[in-house]
Amino acid sequence: MSGTLYQLDLIGGLGKNSxxxxxDSEFHNAQRALEDVSASVGPVREQIVGAAANLAAQERxxxxxxxxxxxxxxxxxxxxxxxxxxxxxxxxxxxxxxxELRRSVFSKALGQYLLALGHxxxxxxxxxxxxxxxxxxEPYLGYRRLRALGSGSDPARLVAAYSLAxxxxxxxxxxxxxxxxxxxxxxxxxxxxxxxxxxxxxxxKSLAKEANFxxxxxxxxxxxxxxxxxxxxxxxxxLEGHLLRQIPKTPSTEISG
Numbered sequence: 001m002s003g004t005l006y007q008l009d010l011i012g013g014l015g016k017n018s019x020x021x022x023x024d025s026e027f028h029n030a031q032r033a034l035e036d037v038s039a040s041v042g043p044v045r046e047q048i049v050g051a052a053a054n055l056a057a058q059e060r061x062x063x064x065x066x067x068x069x070x071x072x073x074x075x076x077x078x079x080x081x082x083x084x085x086x087x088x089x090x091x092x093x094x095x096x097x098x099x100e101l102r103r104s105v106f107s108k109a110l111g112q113y114l115l116a117l118g119h120x121x122x123x124x125x126x127x128x129x130x131x132x133x134x135x136x137x138e139p140y141l142g143y144r145r146l147r148a149l150g151s152g153s154d155p156a157r158l159v160a161a162y163s164l165a166x167x168x169x170x171x172x173x174x175x176x177x178x179x180x181x182x183x184x185x186x187x188x189x190x191x192x193x194x195x196x197x198x199x200x201x202x203x204x205k206s207l208a209k210e211a212n213f214x215x216x217x218x219x220x221x222x223x224x225x226x227x228x229x230x231x232x233x234x235x236x237x238x239l240e241g242h243l244l245r246q247i248p249k250t251p252s253t254e255i256s257g
Contacts, residue, residue, distance in 0.1 A: 025063075029056035098173075106169040107132055110139060113161035113168075116207050117186075118198035121149035153189035160186045167213045179213040187219050200225060204232035 032052065111127030121141055122130065129142040139146040139162070147158055163181050170177030187196060202208055208215065221229070221236075229236050 025060070029059065032056065102169065102173055102175075103132055103134075103137075105172055106137075106165055107139075109168040109172075110161055110165035112207060113164045114157065116198070116202045116205075117157040117161055118195050119146075119154050119157045119161065120151050121146065121154065153191040153195060156186055156189045156191075157195075164211075164215070167215075168211060171212045177213070181213060181215045183215065183217045183219075185219050186217065196225075200228060203229055203234050209234065 107130060111122070111130050114122040114130075115127065125141060130146070131140050132138070133140060139158070141149055147155060150158075160183050163183065167177050167179065167181050169175065171179070187199060191199075203217070226236050226238060
């Protein structure tokens with residue numbers, strides 16, 4: 001109880017001291033104004049009185065602004081200290097996971113494969129707006145889902161690029177990908193001749209040939225396309241005939257009653 005009373009007395013004393021200081025300041029200002037008036041004679045007395053009063057008011061305003069500036073500086077110092085403490089507390093959490101790095105590496109690889117395979121929406125708009133949904137890892141181009149953009153054959157390119165980018169990012173980050181990607185008929189959806197040429201160029205160039213994972217592609221190519229790939233150093237295995245054997249016809253037998 002005595003501690004509480006002492007605290008209350010201290011607060012009351014601080015309040016009285018503040019009031020005394022305020023009254024002393026006002027008295028000092030009034031005294032200066034009175035001295036100025038007493039020393040003046042003639043018709044300029046009223047002007048001097050007004051000027052003295054304005055001067056005193058300006059002095060009080062300056063003092064108040066100085067006090068406010070000091071309080072702001074004190075608050076800013078406290079805020080800076082709080083921000084530094086918050087940053088220091090957040091550093092261990094940030095170093096405990098590399099999820100942002102993984103997402104960034106995967107997004108970059110996905111953009112490279114989309115461009116190489118000729119995804120029309122990405123080719124037209126570029127990869128600067130390509131981003132990943134943090135929950136489902138669904139690619140967006142700007143504010144729209146990438147799978148909803150492009151031509152009718154672009155979904156197949158998106159699937160191929162996504163699969164290849166996962167493998168590439170995993171290799172770069174020493175992830176758990178098995179290191180093998182199988183693309184089953186990536187030329188489906190009836191792509192035009194331009195996109196077929198882009199796909200062949202992709203298989204012939206360094207992005208596919210120098211990848212540190214194995215890619216197996218099952219598709220149909222004509223003789224000139226196979227020859228082009230072999231000349232570029234891409235391994236091509238062709239199968240003669242049809243994969244599915246035709247069931248031989250058997251002579252029908254008549255059943256007589």
